[in-house]
Amino acid sequence: MKTPLLIMAGATAAAFSASPAWAQQPGQKSAVYELNCDRDCLLGFLGEYIDAMRDGAPSAAPVSEKIVFTENNVVIPHGKGLWTTVDDVDAIGLEVADTQTQNAAWFGSAVENGEPVIYAVRIHVEDGRIDEVESVTHRLAELPTPFGDTTNLIHDPEFNEVLPPEERRPRARMRAIADAYFDTVELNDGQVFAPFADDCGRLENAMKTASIDSEDRGDSDFIDGCEAQFRMGYFAINKRIRERRYPIIDEERGVVVATGFFDHANEFDRFTLTDGSEMETWLKWPNTITLLEAFRIKDAEIQRIEAVFTYVPYFMHNPWVGHDSVPPVSVSSPEECNSRCLANLTGQVMDAYVERGAWKSLPWAEEVGYEENSVGMQVNEGIWGSTTGIGDKPLVIADEELGRALWIGRIEAHGQPSWAAITVSADGDKIGGIEAVIRRKEYLGPFAEPENGPSFSNIRRADRSSRPDMLTAVDSYYEAVNAQTRTAPDALGENCALTVNGQSISACAKPFTDALRQGLEEVRDRHVIAVDEARGLVAISAFEDYPATVQEFTDANGETYKDTAPFPRTLQVVDLFRVEGGKIVSIDSYRSELIYGAKPR
Numbered sequence: 120m121k122t123p124l125l126i127m128a129g130a131t132a133a134a135f136s137a138s139p140a141w142a143q144q145p146g147q148k149s150a151v152y153e154l155n156c157d158r159d160c161l162l163g164f165l166g167e168y169i170d171a172m173r174d175g176a177p178s179a180a181p182v183s184e185k186i187v188f189t190e191n192n193v194v195i196p197h198g199k200g201l202w203t204t205v206d207d208v209d210a211i212g213l214e215v216a217d218t219q220t221q222n223a224a225w226f227g228s229a230v231e232n233g234e235p236v237i238y239a240v241r242i243h244v245e246d247g248r249i250d251e252v253e254s255v256t257h258r259l260a261e262l263p264t265p266f267g268d269t270t271n272l273i274h275d276p277e278f279n280e281v282l283p284p285e286e287r288r289p290r291a292r293m294r295a296i297a298d299a300y301f302d303t304v305e306l307n308d309g310q311v312f313a314p315f316a317d318d319c320g321r322l323e324n325a326m327k328t329a330s331i332d333s334e335d336r337g338d339s340d341f342i343d344g345c346e347a348q349f350r351m352g353y354f355a356i357n358k359r360i361r362e363r364r365y366p367i368i369d370e371e372r373g374v375v376v377a378t379g380f381f382d383h384a385n386e387f388d389r390f391t392l393t394d395g396s397e398m399e400t401w402l403k404w405p406n407t408i409t410l411l412e413a414f415r416i417k418d419a420e421i422q423r424i425e426a427v428f429t430y431v432p433y434f435m436h437n438p439w440v441g442h443d444s445v446p447p448v449s450v451s452s453p454e455e456c457n458s459r460c461l462a463n464l465t466g467q468v469m470d471a472y473v474e475r476g477a478w479k480s481l482p483w484a485e486e487v488g489y490e491e492n493s494v495g496m497q498v499n500e501g502i503w504g505s506t507t508g509i510g511d512k513p514l515v516i517a518d519e520e521l522g523r524a525l526w527i528g529r530i531e532a533h534g535q536p537s538w539a540a541i542t543v544s545a546d547g548d549k550i551g552g553i554e555a556v557i558r559r560k561e562y563l564g565p566f567a568e569p570e571n572g573p574s575f576s577n578i579r580r581a582d583r584s585s586r587p588d589m590l591t592a593v594d595s596y597y598e599a600v601n602a603q604t605r606t607a608p609d610a611l612g613e614n615c616a617l618t619v620n621g622q623s624i625s626a627c628a629k630p631f632t633d634a635l636r637q638g639l640e641e642v643r644d645r646h647v648i649a650v651d652e653a654r655g656l657v658a659i660s661a662f663e664d665y666p667a668t669v670q671e672f673t674d675a676n677g678e679t680y681k682d683t684a685p686f687p688r689t690l691q692v693v694d695l696f697r698v699e700g701g702k703i704v705s706i707d708s709y710r711s712e713l714i715y716g717a718k719p720r
Contacts, residue, residue: 156244161216161223164244169225173208183248190254191431192409194438195716200687201256203668206230213274215374217367224367224376226425228269232670232685235269237324239411239427255411257324257429258686262561263401267325275423278415282373286418290368297375297414301363307354309393311346314420319345321424352393356400358384362437373416381408386504388533404532405433405501434496443495446488449544449551451522456545461517461524464550465543472506484546491555492711493691495720505532514572516656518649525649525658528572538569538620540693540709542648556693558620562712563683567621573707575654582700586650589698593657600642605675607631612702619708627706637672638682640664644719655698663690687715
């Protein structure tokens with residue numbers, strides 16, 4: 120007798136069911152929201168956290184043992200970053216909370232090593248403790264962004280006013296309105312998707328950037344109002360607004376807090392507004408801003424906006440969204456891709472950067488990894504879209520044993536020059552991975568405008584060192600740097616010269632003997648890029664951490680010197696050593712500034 124179809128279906132379902140007969144929303148551990156902490160409770164935790172930061176006392180913050188902490192989208196131990204450099208935090212900030220998600224946020228400013236910073240933070244409370252802290256810290260730097268007067272920072276009081284029921288909207292609609300704002304900013308061409316109040320105002324990094332009151336705008340040359348700016352297409356440089364999240368929605372007060380990234384691909388450096396006038400981009404190369412942004416929505420219209428944002432490496436990923444993908448590891452033997460093969464692959468990559476669309480015809484492996492300044496992305500992003508020229512006299516080091524080649528030289532983005540150190544890894548005779556370190560002049564010095572890559576001839580055979588001996592010499596150099604010894608390592612030659620980003624600095628021994636590296640916390644995550652025994656070259660990739668916890672140091676001669684910046688930072692470094700007769704005779708270092716605590720992929 121045939122088994123009835125209905126019975127078969129039930130039996131199959133039972134066979135594949137290994138869980139209880141109840142369910143909840145995916146990603147939630149329970150079908151009932153944990154509402155243990157009401158709004159006053161959440162703001163209480165927020166206040167305690169800000170008070171602890173003001174005192175520079177992370178142990179006083181009510182955080183759990185499983186706390187996850189990020190500063191500018193880099194996961195670091197709680198108590199690091201701004202915590203170690205803060206002098207003061209505003210007594211009053213913009214405070215918002217969401218009892219359904221158990222999140223709260225604070226917008227304001229602080230003082231770091233005597234300098235103003237704009238600061239915003241989101242916290243999440245669980246089991247009576249803060250278990251998540253997501254912060255955005257904007258420092259006053261060379262890059263062009265709004266930076267208002269933090270001594271006169273006033274938050275719009277309407278964010279805290281309870282709306283009458285008829286002026287409120289449900290969570291889903293409020294989220295949709297905030298999302299429509301980002302849709303409008305993305306590829307801004309004059310089309311407006313979001314509803315704006317006639318008197319909409321925007322405060323960004325403590326500066327009024329949109330207002331119908333001309334006195335509010337100060338020196339800003341933006342036209343009146345939020346919607347009018349978008350109808351003009353002022354923000355056409357925004358290629359995308361990605362990884363949008365809405366952790367806080369307060370229906371009673373009409374407040375939405377969002378996080379996300381604005382990608383400025385800068386594939387063009389000029390664009391036309393809807394009135395026919397031409398604008399020029401401030402920066403010529405790909406860049407991204409990360410933000411925490413609060414919207415006040417009343418009667419289904421965006422009324423007020425307050426945002427804190429800062430620059431991060433282009434296409435940076437948000438760890439709160441999920442983990443980065445791990446690039447494939449490609450290592451070829453000399454039989455698969457010798458030095459000539461490696462140099463040829465590298466040349467093809469560099470040529471393709473300049474010619475739009477040429478990447479499609481490159482000999483790619485089945486799986487390829489690509490990154491710029493330690494951020495993974497797809498090929499045809501980043502410098503693939505902005506490079507307008509490359510130097511014709513680069514240094515190329517091809518290492519058959521490691522299956523990698525390194526290109527060092529000049530690249531241009533719409534005529535703006537930068538140093539580039541680009542590593543191409545082979546997978547067989549195809550391109551398996553590319554790591555690009557780009558050093559632009561807008562960041563902290565030293566920097567000398569590049570013309571050509573460094574040039575080295577072959578060393579006499581009698582003065583060449585073996586590969587193991589070269590690597591041993593280089594290792595001893597880094598060990599001495601991390602040990603903060605005041606004695607130059609034996610591996611340094613007497614006349615060794617140090618160059619950083621193309622600028623001559625000093626004798627290699629001077630930072631050791633004069634104790635000039637006291638601001639450096641550690642050189643970490645080192646790996647060998649390539650070795651060339653004939654020319655005596657060793658190229659190393661590494662990361663250098665500068666916590667900025669101390670600003671003044673005393674050198675070996677009793678003279679004081681200062682840290683080059685008042686804020687924590689990490690440098691991604693490509694160091695090129697020349698080894699001759701067993702001694703390091705020159706060091707050429709290329710250093711790109713990243714967020715403090717940044718790590719290799």
